[in-house]
Structures are given as structure tokens and as C-alpha cells.
Amino acid sequence: MTRTWWKEAVIYQVYPRSFRDSDGDGIGDLKGIEEKLDYLKELGVDVIWLGPVYKSPNDDYGYDVSDYYEIMDEFGSMEDWTSLCSEIHRRGMKIMMDIILNHTSDEHAWFQASKTPGNNPYRDYYYWREGDSEPNNWESFFGGSAWKYDEEARAYYLHLFSVKQPDLNWSHDVLRREMYSMMRFWLDKGVDAFRLDAVNLLVKPGEWQDAELAEPDHCLAPCGHLIANGEGIHDIFQEMNNEVFSRYPMFTVAEMAGVSAEEGLLYTDSTRKELDSIIYFEHMDVDNGPGGRWETIPFSLPAFKQIITRWQLMLQGKGWIGLYLNNHDQPRVVSRWGNDSRYRVESAKMFATCIHMLQGSPYIYQGEEIGMTNIRFDSIQDYRDVETLNYYRIECENKGRSHEVVMRDIYLKSRDNARTPMQWDDSVYAGFGTVQPWIDVNPNYKEVNVEKALADPDSVLHYYRELIRLRKRYDVIVYGDYSPLLEEHSEVFAYRRTLNDETLLVVTNFSEREQMVDLGEPTSEPSLLLANYPPAEEPLTALRLRPFEARIYLARNNIL
Template sequence: MEQKWWHDSVVYQIYPRSFNDSNGDGIGDLVGIIEKLDYLKLLGIDVIWLSPVYDSPNDDNGYDIRDYEAIMHEFGTMNDFDQLLDQAHARGIKIVMDLVVNHSSDEHAWFAESRKSKDNPYRDYYIWRAANDDGTLPNNWGSIFSGPAWELDEATNEYYLHLFSKKQPDLNWENEQLRNEVYAMITRWLDRGIDGFRMDVINLISKTPGLPDADVAPGALYGDGGQHYVNGPRIHEYLKEMNDASFGNYDVLTVGEMPGATTEDAILYTDPARDEVNMVFTFEHMDLDSGPGGKWDVLPFDLQKLKDNFTKWQVALHDKGWNSLYWNNHDQPRVVSRFGNDTMYRVESAKMLATLLHLLKGTPYIYQGEEIGMTNVAFETIEEYEDIEIRNMWQERMAQGANPEALLQAVHKKGRDNARTPIQWNAKQHGGFTTGTPWLKVNPNYREINVERALEDPNSIFYYYKKLIQLRHEHDLVVYGQYALLETANDIYAYSRTYEGETWYVYCSFAEEETTVEVAHDTTDIIIGNYATAPTNTDQEVVLRPYEAVVYRTE
């Protein structure tokens, strides 16, 4: 496999609204990010993935774009963006932008024209349909954000498709002119000097012709249209065309967010010879704690399922494609609360989870605050949550007679606002995020968990992440080594990485008590561990403490 700069890179995702507020309006901004670049340089990351900063009415926190080539006024100006790009590059940090082109805002100029009349030149930039003869919706698809996926526009008495919010109409990728406008916009950003794109739900852009009805699960109000738009019939054609017309002409990173993509799909998407994208974000490991009722039907964590899933992806893509590695992002709850122990063993389990992920093969992504072990938040009332997904779900489920206490518990565990509470920089008011009133409440534990405190403690989670990043930069084994799962007790995840005659053995305990692991290799050369002292061991076994991680090297 040809070596690329992003193979040994580590990406840090910034959710701008919640990162750092420089002007006291309660909303993070671009100048606030510039203020913290030295912090990110100290951590050692190579790339910033910047969640959307484009002009937006903010129905879905920036993922509803009104103008792809203007900056949201709350975040600053294009001059601020150029300063951020220059300042990041001066520190050796690249900038990857979000690319949101499955849908736009309903306030985008294209949609404003499209809805004016059925014969408007922009009409076909979006997906419009008349009601069925019996007056029902064009099809039975449900929106991912609850409710139907169709919204009536009274001006023309037709419906437009929106897989997400009704303020996020889907773009019609069947229209060649629309596609060419998107590719030209991508190229202008690349010419500005950015270093790539994270491509939002990019594998949803191709829909089955005719938009047929979908299967309806028992008890569901609408059909799961995903069978007709996830990895749709023209998706590979569109991605190849996009690559050829835009980012394929630059040395940049492209990662496709692809819900529903299998390992077989990912190999096709990321095979270098196919010229589509560099890597994909998969979702399978993020759905392991979802029951038959979906995301809000929360199941207990099952480590065996995680082992099986990670192993499947590591083995399938080895030397065929490329993995992206992540625990957290702006749509997922905090991993230390989800798969670890965020109370008694918060530090130990956060470091263990980091070890497990960062020593796998692929490009690791750190979500802001993960590097200090930020936790989920449990707001007392639903009114304290801002996320449109949570609010729509709550309204729909309550209308169906759901138990509010049980539903709030599910929000505490899986709600997207868990990731969106502001970064806890210090123990001052609002965690030092803002001098004003934050757009979303800060997690009350900011006095104990904050950046300032982490930087003062040489044994903090922050410095452990820094060591893991250094290992990836310094050892080709971490980047290119072959993965193999090791057979161990149910509450231990162990695997090996082998490259050019050297092997590392990674042991990660998910147990809250001591656990003995049999070993058949030397245990004298320890690469890294999350306890201050080495675990007790003999020639045949190692005794791991609660949530312990340890990595051994042999030649």
C-alpha cells in the first residue's frame, strides 16, 4: 500500500459552538479556536476536523447550510477563517472541513428559487413529488429526525423530501448541473488551502429511482427508507465523479460518514485504485448498545460484540482499504460514560479505552474533551436539551404515551448533547468556556474535570493521549502492522499488532476487579500502561487491575 500522510496522522474534531468563546456571547467561535491552537499543538495532533462553520440558520447546529461559501456570523468572518488556516498551518496542523451536500438549508438560495414554481430552473435541484392519488404522502419514508420525510410546500402544492429536519431538504443528485456546482464549490475551498473534507452522510446522496415505499417495522409509524437510499444505486459513480472533478487533484484527506456501510462497502469506497474516498466512518460499533427499538432502546454494553466488530473491520480492510477509528463525535455520547466507568475508574477507563482504539490500524479521531475524560451530562429536564433530534423524538414518543422518566434516562445515555456541552477549560464559571451565558449548559463536573487541571497533572488523561499519539508517529507497526485478536477472558480485550518481525500485545481490561490473563510471550518490555506501576506477572500470566491497559513488545 502506498504510504500517505494521513496514515500516521491523528485527527482532532472541533465542534465550534462548544469549543471556546472569545467574545462572551456564549457561542464558541473561530477566534476562540485560534486561541487554543497551542494547546492542540501540545497534545500532538496533526489535523483538525472542523464541524460546519458555514452560514446557517442553525436548525441542526450548522448542518443546515444556507451559504456554502460564507461563515456563520456567530463564528466570525472569512478573514477569521483564513487566520485560523494560516495559524494552524504555521504550527504544522492541517484543517479538514465538513462537507454537507446530501441536503442544504431550506433558506439556501437554490431552494428559495426551487420552491417558487414547478418550472423554475432550480426546481430539479431538490426532490419534489405530488401527493398520491388518494391524497397520501409521496411515499411512506420516515425522517431520521422523527416524523415523515416529506413536507408540503403550499406555494406549488407539492412535497419535498427531507431525510433529516424539514429545514434540510435533500439535494437531487440526479441533476448534473447541481453536481457540477457542488464540485466547483469544493474546488474553491481546496484552492483556499484547506486540507480535506469530512463528508456528512455522503452515502445517502443516491436514491432508488421512483422512491418506492419502504418496509415498516412493527409499531413504527413510517417506513425505513434507508433500504432505498443507503449506498444507493449511483453512489460509486457520484463519488468517482466528485473525486475526478475536485479533491482527487489535491493531496488531501477525505473521509465519508457512511451509516449502514458494511466492510464490503468500505473496501469499495476506500480502495485507492477506485478513486472515491480515503476512509469511511462506520457506525456498527456505535449501534452495539441499541436494541430492537433503535437508538433510544438502550442495551447493556457487550464487550464480545465490540471485539467481534472491531476484529471484522481490522481484518477485512487490511491492505485493501483504510479504517477510521473513533469513540466519540458530535453525534455520540461520551465513551467513558458509555463503555467505561465515569465515576470510580474514570481516569483508568478513559486511558484504557484510548489505548484500545489508538493502537488499532487506521486513522484515529479524538473528539474535543475526550482527551481530558469529559463525561455524559444528566440534565434534570428535557427543556435543558437543545438538540433537534432529542426534541423531535421526545415530542413523538410522549404523544405515543411513553414513560417520561425512562425516556429521560435514555437521553442521558445516548443523547447527542452529551458531546455538545462546552469544553471545560478550567474551574471558573462555565468552565472557562465563556464570560457570557453558554448556548448549552456546561457539565456541572467542570470543577473537577478541566483542561487546566489536566495540564498540571503529569499522569492525566491528556498526557496519556499525547503518548499514544507519539507512538503512532514514531512506530510504523502502529500504522501498518497486522492485527490479530487474542483469546482471553470475556472482560478482557486483547490483540496483537505485527510488523517486520516485531509484535506488540495489547491488553485492555473492562473489569472492575483484578483479572488474570494467560500469556505466551515475554512481558519485560512494556511500551505503555495506564497504571503508574507494571502489572503483577509470571512467565505464564498477567494480573490486570480494574480497567488496566498494558502493551508489551517482543521481537
């Protein structure tokens, strides 16, 4: 396998609105991020993924871009961005920008110009369809129709997400050149990497009248299976690579919902010259019911393991993935699949162990490293996420479900679970700022915060530092082959990583109950590299795992 800096990197995701407010307006900003760079450097991360900071009306909090070349006023100025980029580089870290390619804001100059009917050079930048009714019965990922009628344009436009996020038409040559120019602009300013948002949706079916749905498909949105990974998508990424990526010493990670491991390999196989890595969703959808993300079913570890193993083996030695259980679109995993009260610390460490020791690039989402948990607001008025608010409106107002029932869904899956302010200390507003934040702080901030974690040698934070240290010390963690163990076990996830004469053994208990497992007789005693409980002396043939216990062993000469 080819060795590269980005395969060895650990990436930390910053959600700018919620990281640190430096100017007292209740909203996180670029100067606030700069204030905390030493903390991130000491954590040990290599790349800072900066959520979208472009000019935006904030319907989807930055993922609706109105100007790709300007910084959102709430976050600061281009001078602030330049200073942040310089300070990141001065500390030996790199910066990753979130690039939104599938859609713009409806307030973008292109979209406003595209509304004029007739011979208009911007009309084909978007998907406009004239007529008295919606072109088809597609539904948005955020609920409701994927089509919106515009009086000025006298036509419907496509929006796979919010009504304020019209989809761009990537079959249009001029549009593609505009987007490539924008990407080069940021790379020329010093960006080291791109996270590409929702980019396997760029190609839409050519014949709209043949894309009517007989019945809903809830794997993504009802129209998801018609759009994701469409014919011609690989041609776009090969062109994008040729026009942009190959010209810079950078790396790319593409967010792709509804992608299989087989498709993932096509996107990331280096011989195809498309993308370096992808962030897939399949493992995060394991507790989604037939109705999609809002219909929650019990977590199944065997199903989760099957997905992880399929991706690990399919891409092994050929492609690359991002490793994550938390991000700005997902509820906090310690609340979702762990125990965020009695075993908060143990389960947070266990999840980190399981995911960081796999092959791929680990992603740490802000607050994950201190074990931050989900939020439970009593009133829907306290939520800010457009997807959550749309869901509440549709379920309560349109379908007549009760507030209490719908809120149970929201407590489990709302994206706002991950977007409450970063908890820095136990002062008012958790040290995020000096005034009421744009979204309320989690009430547990007095117990769960960075300051307290730094003072506790057994904290989740210090455990994350050790995981990162191990990754930098042992090549087997980065480049070793993966092989699963105990595949049928319903509560324990165990696997090996092997490289040359080194074998790494990872054992994690996903349950609140003790588990006894037999991992076989090694030819000699392996060393315990890290565990989230005080060391125990059991042999591998009779290993007793405590609730949410995690252990990492290392052996030489492949003896495990």
C-alpha cells in the same frame, strides 16, 4: 501498504459552538479556536477537523447550510477563517472541513428558488413530489415523516433528517457540478482534507412508488436500508474523485451509517479511486436495541470485538478507516461503556488505548482527552439538539410515555452529551467564556478540566499525549497487520499488530472486575511501552488485569 501522511496523522475534532467563546456572546467561535491552537499543537495532533462553520439558521447547528460560501455570523467572518487556517498551517498542522452534501437548509437560495412550480431550473435540485398525500411511508432519522408539504410549492419535499434539511438530488448533473465547484472553492483557500457528512445516502431509489415499507426497519431509520449505499453511489464518488479530490494533495474521510466492512472496502480501496477512508457506525451501534439508538441494550464486548476484527481484517492493506469512540453525534464513551465516577480516569485511558492502537486514523473529539463525561439536565428545556427534542416530543406527547422514563433514554444517548462546553479550567463557565453559554456547562468542570489535567502527570491528557507520541515513533502502530487474541473472552479485548520484526501486543480490560488471562509464553521478555496502572511484574501466561486496565507491549523479532 502505501505510506501517506494522512495514514500517520491523528485528527482532533472541534465542535465550534462549544470549544471557546472569544467575544462574549455565549457561542464558541473561530477566534476562540485560534486562541487554543498551541494547546492542540502540544497535544500532538496533526489535523484539526472543524465542524461546519458555514452560514446556517442552526436548526441542526451548522449541518443545515444556507450558504456554503459564507461563514456563520456567530462564528466570525471569512477573514477570521482565513486567519485560523493560516495559524493552523504555521504550526505545522492541517485543517479538515466538514462538507454537507446530502442536504441544505430550507433557507438556502436554491431551495427557495425550487419552490416555484413549473419549468424551474432549481426544481430538480431537490426531491419534490406533487399530490394530495405523502409519496410513501418513509420516516426521518430525526423522527416523524420524511416528507413535508410546502404550500408555496404545492408539493412534498424529502428530508431524511430535519424538516429544515431538504435532501439534494444528486442524480441532477447541474447540482453535482455546483457542489464540486463549492468543494474546489474551499480547497483553493487552503483546506487539506474533507470530512463528508452522511454521503452514502446521496443516491435515492428511482421508483418511489415501489419504495413503500411493509414494516419498519430500525437499523438506521425505517427507510435507511432502501437508501444507504444505493445503486450508482460508487459512480458518484468516482466522478467526485476525478473532478475534485485527485486534483489536490488532500485526503477524504466519509461518514457512512449502515455500511458493511465489505462495502467499506469498495469505498476506500485506492485502486477504485473513490474515497481515502470512512467513518463507520457498526461498532457504535452495539448497544442499540431493535428500536434503534434510543432503545439501549447492555454493551457486549464479544459483539464489539467481532465488529472491530471484521473491519480490521477486511480492509487490512487495502482500505482505511477512522478510529473513534467519541464524536459530536455520540454520547461520551467513558459514561456510556465505562465508569465515569470511580474509574473515570482508568476507563478513559483504557478506551483510548484500545482504539488508538488499531489500524486506521485515530480521531479525538474535544474533551475526550481530559475524560469529559455525559450531562444530566433535569429539564428537557435545557437540551438543544433537534434529534433529542423531537424524540422527547414524539415519546411524551404522541405516545404518552412519562418524562422520567424518556429522560433516562436521553441521559444515555442524547447528542448533547458531547456538546456541552469544553472545560478549560475551574473558573466560571469552565473557562469557555465570560457569559452563560448556549448550552449549560457540565457541573463536574471544577474537577475535570484542561488546567487541572496539565498539572497532573497521571491525567488522561498526559496519557493521550503519550499515545500520540508512540504512534509517531513506531511504524507498527500505523502500518502493522492486525490479529485478534482471546476472541471469546467476555471482558478482555486483546490483539497483536505486526510489521517486519516488530510485534505490538495490546491488552485491555473492559470491566470493573479483575481479570486473569493467559496470552501464551513469549520466547523472550517483551518491553512494556505504556500502561494506565503502575507496572506489574506478572508473566504473560498469568496476567492479572485490574479494573479497566490497559497495557501495550512491544517485542522484536515477532516473539509474542
